[in-house]
Amino acid sequence: MRKYVGLLLTLVFVLILTACGGNNTGGSSNKEQVTVKLGIFKNVTHAAGYIALEKEFLQKQLGEHVKIDVQAFDNGSDFSTAIATGQIDLGYVGPGPSTNQYLKSSNFRVISGADNGGAVLVAGKDSGVSTVKDLVGKTIAIPTKGSTNEISLRLLLEQEGVKVTTDTSGAQIVARAPSDTLVALRQNEIHATLIPEPWGTQIEQEGIGKVIVPWDQIPPNNGDYPLVILVASDKFIKEHRDLAKGAVKANLEAIEFIGANPDESYKLINKRLSELSGKGLDIELIKAALSHMRLTSDVSQEAIEEMAKVSIAAGYIKDVTAESLDLSKFLDLSLLEEVKSGK
Template identity: 55%
Template structure:
């Protein structure tokens, strides 16, 4: 009888130990139950071909594969980086693809956003309306030049381009006048002779040139800083999401690398993928040849050029977009967390 009781007790102890072990396994590597419970990751992006890695990561399933079957992905698209940054600051999105200038502005205001990786360098160009008499950057004096939004990465590049030629941004004919309008509206305004030139992300510049509305004045590889080799599309995360879900953030970076590699290896297959995603985001696709031409103007890379971003940030300070910062008091040290990118590059 005593032996029977002892055997029964040992069975109970073993069962409890097994159950305890299962519970430890379900806790997840981050201690936030990610491996046991479903979680929603809200990803933001802009509706531009310059965000091609994001489109491919979605369409090829790289994001879902890297994040795991228990993760629900919600994609939110934005027309400009300012709206993206506001959405991240208010918790509407967790992580995503955007241009750097709105991110820098947001960081200076709140310190609650982090740059994690690059996605694309360059991919904007300066085009001038036919009949505007703008044949070079110097001819922009006294002209009206459009950019997508105030304080955008494209405006910062335009200001640098003007500085290189000794031109100022003014509100009268003594210098270049800048106006903000959506790229589609810029195309219409050019047709109607209301705008002289524009610095736009692809594929808008190529489209304006292809339709005979305007001509390229400064191609993508002439746009400052670094003659087109500057961060135009980066991956950022809210600090809260990064602190709670570093493994998920890392998974997004891995999916981004998967997508960039696919685009490099399979350019012909990429065009339809980008077009399909654009149709879903905007309700309208693009001519495949236009997407092909636009992608040829992108330098897809995960590298982050901090010096280029500092140069662009300083222009934003001088232009008054970053408030409360002295001309020499800009500190971006806490803006970056490139540790996860380093891990992915080292195969960890």
């Protein structure tokens, strides 16, 4: 009888261990494995995302049961299409193209800021351009049509009374990838470019051109406007709110780390940039670029709305008027507020 009682107690003990996880494997091993698809650009302005990945802030916040699938993008239009169609769950993008896409699909949200400013207006060495007013009859390049950089350029031209046209009566805007822009400036095929860092600094250092409007004079708000934001799909927020909140925490940690550890950050940013683009940068170039932007989790809805109205006027946003524009649901900063309040 004692033998059977002993066996019964042993069986009960084993069942209890199994129910509690047993073998010290930790709670995360019992969680369902999840793959989070993160989109990011091959650009230094996405520094917060790079550090969140390199320092594993994001992995630690999401948990061991989460696999992070990083997908690199060259422009905001492709990124915005990807998040709207479920190809990625969240990531870093500019407000220009993402706002355009949101007004079509309304299925993703801004959950945090990442970077304010970081773009400059550069004129070619032999362009004859030294001020914005000199751009009449000239051709200016932006990375992609409808980008945040184009919106800033249109605002800048409007401020100086320069019209956007397709002839020599005003300034003409063309799209060129940043690397192609360097060649086009050197060959005098274009006369200027409004371009994100570190490209502006690189153009100046190589003697191809000169910055004529620095980052802290670029509209709106003299450079203090969202250039990079963190967005997440509605589906991801609904099904994995805890993971979306973890991404916001990791983004904040990364911003704070860069501020406290700049020298280490430059190297880590370059490492991730090399992995994404296949080519790194001189550390001094990265240092200069980061000094021309403000990394922050803050997001100005007013600035995003102002830029959206420029897109409406330019024809990138259709079936919406400036008067009917409503972006109140595009920004969902509840997770950011929870993180900042320690909830």
